[in-house]
Amino acid sequence: QAQETPTVFAAASLTNAFQDIGRLYKEKTGNDVAFSFAASSALARQLEAGAPAAIFASADAKWMDYTEAKDLTLKATRVTPIGNSLVLIMPADTAKAVTLDPNFDWLAFLGADGRIATGLTDSVPAGIYAKAALTSLGAWEKVRPRIVGAESARAALALVERGEAFAGIVYSTDAAIAKNVTVVATFPAGSHPSVEYPFEIVKGQDNTATRAFFNFLTGPEAKAVYAKYGFVVK
Amino acid sequence: MIEVAIRLARPGGFALDCDFTVPARGVTALFGRSGAGKTTIIQAVAGVVRPDAGRIVVAGEVFFDSARRIDVPIEARRVGYVFQDARLFPHLPVERNLRYGERRSRAVERPIGFEAVVALLGIGHLLARRPHTLSGGERQRVAIGRALLAQPRLLLMDEPLAALDEARRTEILPYLERLRDTMGLPILYVSHSLDEVLRLADTLVALREGRQVAAGPLAQVMSQPDMLPVLGRFDLGTLLDCEVVRHDADYALSTLAFAGGELRVPQVERAVGATVRARVRARDVAIALAKPESVSVSNLLPAMVEDVRAQEGPYADIALRVGEGRLAAMVTRESAERLGLRPGLTVWAMVKSVAVEGSRPEFRDAGPTAPR
Amino acid sequence: MIEVAIRLARPGGFALDCDFTVPARGVTALFGRSGAGKTTIIQAVAGVVRPDAGRIVVAGEVFFDSARRIDVPIEARRVGYVFQDARLFPHLPVERNLRYGERRSRAVERPIGFEAVVALLGIGHLLARRPHTLSGGERQRVAIGRALLAQPRLLLMDEPLAALDEARRTEILPYLERLRDTMGLPILYVSHSLDEVLRLADTLVALREGRQVAAGPLAQVMSQPDMLPVLGRFDLGTLLDCEVVRHDADYALSTLAFAGGELRVPQVERAVGATVRARVRARDVAIALAKPESVSVSNLLPAMVEDVRAQEGPYADIALRVGEGRLAAMVTRESAERLGLRPGLTVWAMVKSVAVEGSRPEFRDAGPTAPR
Amino acid sequence: MDMLTPEEWTAVALSLRVAFWATFWSLPFAVLTAWVLARGRFPGRSLLDGLVYLPLVLPKVVVGYLLLLSLGGRGFIGQYLDAWFGIKLIFTTAGATVAAAVVSFPLTVNAIRLALEAVDRGLETAARTLGASRLDVFFSVTLPLMLPGILSGALLAIASALGEFGATITFVSNVEGQTRTIPLAIYSATHMPDGDAMALRLTLVSVVLALGSLLLASVVDRRIRVMIGRA
Amino acid sequence: MDMLTPEEWTAVALSLRVAFWATFWSLPFAVLTAWVLARGRFPGRSLLDGLVYLPLVLPKVVVGYLLLLSLGGRGFIGQYLDAWFGIKLIFTTAGATVAAAVVSFPLTVNAIRLALEAVDRGLETAARTLGASRLDVFFSVTLPLMLPGILSGALLAIASALGEFGATITFVSNVEGQTRTIPLAIYSATHMPDGDAMALRLTLVSVVLALGSLLLASVVDRRIRVMIGRA
Ligand SMILES: Nc1ncnc2c1ncn2[C@@H]1O[C@H](COP(=O)(O)OP(=O)(O)OP(=O)(O)O)[C@@H](O)[C@H]1O
Numbered sequence A: 001q002a003q004e005t006p007t008v009f010a011a012a013s014l015t016n017a018f019q020d021i022g023r024l025y026k027e028k029t030g031n032d033v034a035f036s037f038a039a040s041s042a043l044a045r046q047l048e049a050g051a052p053a054a055i056f057a058s059a060d061a062k063w064m065d066y067t068e069a070k071d072l073t074l075k076a077t078r079v080t081p082i083g084n085s086l087v088l089i090m091p092a093d094t095a096k097a098v099t100l101d102p103n104f105d106w107l108a109f110l111g112a113d114g115r116i117a118t119g120l121t122d123s124v125p126a127g128i129y130a131k132a133a134l135t136s137l138g139a140w141e142k143v144r145p146r147i148v149g150a151e152s153a154r155a156a157l158a159l160v161e162r163g164e165a166f167a168g169i170v171y172s173t174d175a176a177i178a179k180n181v182t183v184v185a186t187f188p189a190g191s192h193p194s195v196e197y198p199f200e201i202v203k204g205q206d207n208t209a210t211r212a213f214f215n216f217l218t219g220p221e222a223k224a225v226y227a228k229y230g231f232v233v234k
Numbered sequence B, C: 001m002i003e004v005a006i007r008l009a010r011p012g013g014f015a016l017d018c019d020f021t022v023p024a025r026g027v028t029a030l031f032g033r034s035g036a037g038k039t040t041i042i043q044a045v046a047g048v049v050r051p052d053a054g055r056i057v058v059a060g061e062v063f064f065d066s067a068r069r070i071d072v073p074i075e076a077r078r079v080g081y082v083f084q085d086a087r088l089f090p091h092l093p094v095e096r097n098l099r100y101g102e103r104r105s106r107a108v109e110r111p112i113g114f115e116a117v118v119a120l121l122g123i124g125h126l127l128a129r130r131p132h133t134l135s136g137g138e139r140q141r142v143a144i145g146r147a148l149l150a151q152p153r154l155l156l157m158d159e160p161l162a163a164l165d166e167a168r169r170t171e172i173l174p175y176l177e178r179l180r181d182t183m184g185l186p187i188l189y190v191s192h193s194l195d196e197v198l199r200l201a202d203t204l205v206a207l208r209e210g211r212q213v214a215a216g217p218l219a220q221v222m223s224q225p226d227m228l229p230v231l232g233r234f235d236l237g238t239l240l241d242c243e244v245v246r247h248d249a250d251y252a253l254s255t256l257a258f259a260g261g262e263l264r265v266p267q268v269e270r271a272v273g274a275t276v277r278a279r280v281r282a283r284d285v286a287i288a289l290a291k292p293e294s295v296s297v298s299n300l301l302p303a304m305v306e307d308v309r310a311q312e313g314p315y316a317d318i319a320l321r322v323g324e325g326r327l328a329a330m331v332t333r334e335s336a337e338r339l340g341l342r343p344g345l346t347v348w349a350m351v352k353s354v355a356v357e358g359s360r361p362e363f364r365d366a367g368p369t370a371p372r
Numbered sequence D, E: 001m002d003m004l005t006p007e008e009w010t011a012v013a014l015s016l017r018v019a020f021w022a023t024f025w026s027l028p029f030a031v032l033t034a035w036v037l038a039r040g041r042f043p044g045r046s047l048l049d050g051l052v053y054l055p056l057v058l059p060k061v062v063v064g065y066l067l068l069l070s071l072g073g074r075g076f077i078g079q080y081l082d083a084w085f086g087i088k089l090i091f092t093t094a095g096a097t098v099a100a101a102v103v104s105f106p107l108t109v110n111a112i113r114l115a116l117e118a119v120d121r122g123l124e125t126a127a128r129t130l131g132a133s134r135l136d137v138f139f140s141v142t143l144p145l146m147l148p149g150i151l152s153g154a155l156l157a158i159a160s161a162l163g164e165f166g167a168t169i170t171f172v173s174n175v176e177g178q179t180r181t182i183p184l185a186i187y188s189a190t191h192m193p194d195g196d197a198m199a200l201r202l203t204l205v206s207v208v209l210a211l212g213s214l215l216l217a218s219v220v221d222r223r224i225r226v227m228i229g230r231a
């Protein structure tokens, strides 16, 4: 069974979209796909340890570069069908519209002890992008003590939902599934490296079954699903 | 008074049902075979087990009363309990074991001194040791000391001396007697040694399969014929209440007067005029038809045969009247026939040895030896 | 033979140093005060503690030899050990406790039967019970049964009967005697009861503060004057090797002959001609200057005073020569003076009571070797 | 049956299987290790002691990573497991079981060890004088007397296996029906828009399972205590 | 001193502080809980028993989330903690300590309970006949005799606090110098493609800390055992 069914390694943030796509694929072709959703880093290391996955969908170009460099995934198959945008969110009841430019007074915005929740700024992709964006806006050093880094964008979202954090920096896809949260601004596209989700086929797994699903992932049905969950479809 | 009237059933069939009232002074011995319920009674008095129903009152204080729903907590009963197993605290050295109860007693009420107890029990050299390094007897001695130093109002002792050697036992017994006498500390005492019981006890409660067979003053219970199977025939004898008449320091002898005459006994540590109890075993009484001359036996008493009862085996029990008192004697059936013993015959009772309760001089000077 | 020559030092100052060889048949009693080292020796023989140096050999099998680095594991020694504390397995009912060792013995070598042991110890009604529901004496009886049923080659008993009542004790003792006699099961026996020791033991090892004071055949050790402080004066006496001369069924008496004459004693269950051991306590011997007529005392022996030794306290020890034999007597100093007892005087010894030990002719010849 | 979706039932069943087998397989080793640590006298005992506690001290993600490095398909042990015995751990329920077992091991060992140390050695000695070898003594006396501790250790193992997340997801990934236990399903649920309800449901299931095993354990415990006379 | 970067040293110091205080504060409660569970006879005991084990059974992330819900600044308890006592847990070291304490609590309670159950109740009875009240008996007899178990429980608490990640990051997140303990730092490192060296260094530090506390514990343990005569 494991041989027949390709296993797809996907970043946890792709959970919804890929499960929907897997269902569509099954309806269309009758074939199963298995998924494993975890942090891109964990998945990359599992590939390195010989995990027999067929496709790797990373939430982060760096980890795809890593597997490529280790000759684990096929560089030639790389596609980047979707991206994400970075947004500033606030609890719905305290939300106020802001304009993010280098003149924005973050400290006045945050008040005496307001905090910004995001992913871990050195390891969770959303956090890494948030740090880059704040740096390019010249606010990083000022804001840094106010940053709380969560274990995932979802956890950061929870802090904002609960009103524990004054604001949060997450993906627009995260914001879309949240309750009681308002997007108060979107970071300018130029303020951070573009958020990309590169997909590649794992070395030695380039068979017809894998190919079929890999192609389906970039097909029109899939793109409709990505759009539904708020991804930037390229 | 100490009133114990309790019922208690154990899973497995054992049921305790006893009801006795004994004086809250002196020593009350609980006597009975293994499994008779002695420990259970002691535990109920200490509050360690709760009877199904009944009443326990010690010196006017109600410890337990199922009808009135009274159950005084263990620690408020202030009973010193020497357990059948020593139960020393393994985490405390011997000295702190000894002091455990002492520290918890009221400072103004400490008639029992640490030094005295340590010296008595010969445990001075063990004070710094840990309980698990002690021998069986050493452990039991420390347990006795610990219970005494808690300055109890009532002492419960469950076979406290069984693990001790004769010499140590004979040192501790007089001390217990002194406690009993000078401090009026009542003692409930379990022992399998009839010697100990006869020596210490004022009152005897005999148990058999959870029921009390007899309860009352020692002498009275001892003379009940149905006690024979409980006590064993060889230890039968007569208890005599005597008065100290005079001391003879040269020979280390004392003279005691009882209803039937006088007895010369090893010196007793009592003032002239004091009352002591002497025990004469039936087998220590010989009978002569004429007054024997020049014999080493010092106590020759004119007597009259009251009753001769041949027993199975080689012996016959002879009941003698000596003055106003009585003495039991045991001789072989052959001797009884040879001498023609019959009721009404006038004879001489030769009393070879007399055990006097209260300190025995021959052990006094031995004193507690402090090894090393 | 059982050879025990070991040294062992304990933290806290105690040091054991003993060296004795006793026959690997019959009962060897270890006697000494609390803390003398009795349990330690038993433990060394069982393999529970390892001596610092020395040798332990039982019936030719080397259990321990520090020089040859031999240390046989406990379970291979096949000794039955009745511990001072019962040590029953709390997770097994009484019956499975009893069978624990039995199941581990070789089926072909089971001379000791389950039913017999259960009946003897009176524990039939306890078989289904859990150890923690047993009374102290019941526990000890089960422990004895468990050790016996392991079908040991050597039995180690550490105060096995201390927790038992007189009646139970008198039932178990003859059984132990039978084991000893019929199965040749050697027993190392610790007891504080001189009565028990005198009754059971063939050989006596006396200990004092870790050192052996004496070791050898019971009678020989008992007559050593330096044993007085170890054994206690009241129990001093004379052991007589006697031959059964005739039985008198009517009076349930037997007549024994010893070197000094004849003794009338309660009937002994031995054939005429058998050898038995009789013990006469010094305090059961009275002295008369002339032959007393018409007294109930059956045993009157012509004797000669050999020695008179006044002791502290009221008593004097009298050594008597009776025919070819000897008898010890104890009278008050006053009586000794009154009668004018002195060496050479011809007197009559009145022996009021004689204790006869079960006879063991088979051990007589195998005399234990004296130590060192 | 309608309370949970089929995927959720799969996760629950998987969790139970993993918890059961992890406990089942680790117990004997835990007993052995506890025994060696409590009774053994050999050089390196302290080191072993330390090693046993490592999975507790390290972040579970690190434990998972170390498992990956050693037992993964290319790991220095894993490759031989595969080549010689055909045992594949990565992606498999067996691997999830190993992760759970490793993480709960220190807890189990600790519980058993405490129980073992409370066993009266005098009883063991008594058993040996009755002819039982060391091994026999262990099985007939020591083991029964430490049963409450073993049970307590097993309960800890089951509980921690039910809650194990970090090492599992790092070592064997998050594959439905193979390695997606309840905690991993909860994790996945939090990444879905409608996941909160699912997360809550699964959390409640965890609680129910925990209370259930606890109840079972306390019934067993009472029996054991009655049996070994420590009721 | 050059082995670690200043931030790493900060993480190490913070971890030690959190582990120490989490253990320090939870021990008395753990002893009390263990005592109540082992000796108490009251309705609801089984429920309490179950509650104690919950943090073990639930994924640590869920535990952290529950802490957030209850003790966060807007949590149903947390808001009063703040309003009445000025205690803020979220995003603070105190919060990290609470998370560590909660997660290690079942382990500590279990160890102490096992030790408590091994205490001979006959000794407690003996103490009471000597005039000691229940409370006095507890402190003078029971507590000293269960010290090995308490120590063992403390060791487990320290170890699991050193390794705690999921509940901490979910409850108090990662605030530099406040809540960034070693596991959080390691977690971050493992998620960076070039973080292996750092992860390895910090893992080694964890191991050293664990072995250190173990060594300390075993020294203390030996003393305790000699003291209570169970050497
Ligand atoms: N583990 C130990 N550490 C230190 N001393 C010990 C240890 N075990 C026993 N002792 C000491 O060794 C001596 C002999 O002990 P042992 O148990 O052999 O005495 P015993 O003759 O059996 O006494 P008892 O009749 O009281 O049982 C005692 O003084 C005891 O205190």
Ligand SMILES: Nc1ncnc2c1ncn2[C@@H]1O[C@H](COP(=O)(O)OP(=O)(O)OP(=O)(O)O)[C@@H](O)[C@H]1O
Residues within 6 Å of the ligand: B010, B011, B012, B014, B032, B033, B034, B035, B036, B037, B038, B039, B040, B041, B084, C132, C133, C134, C135, C136, C137, C138, C163
């Ligand atoms: N917890 C219990 N459960 C069931 N039966 C018990 C329990 N405790 C004691 N018994 C039984 O109650 C009876 C009386 O026990 P107890 O300990 O009072 O006897 P004892 O007279 O002290 O005997 P010993 O002289 O042997 O110590 C015994 O038959 C014993 O088996």
Ligand SMILES: [Mg+2]
Residues within 6 Å of the ligand: B038, B039, B040, B084, B158, C135, C136, C137
């Ligand atoms: Mg008793």
Ligand SMILES: [Mg+2]
Residues within 6 Å of the ligand: B135, B136, B137, C038, C039, C040, C084, C158
């Ligand atoms: Mg001893």
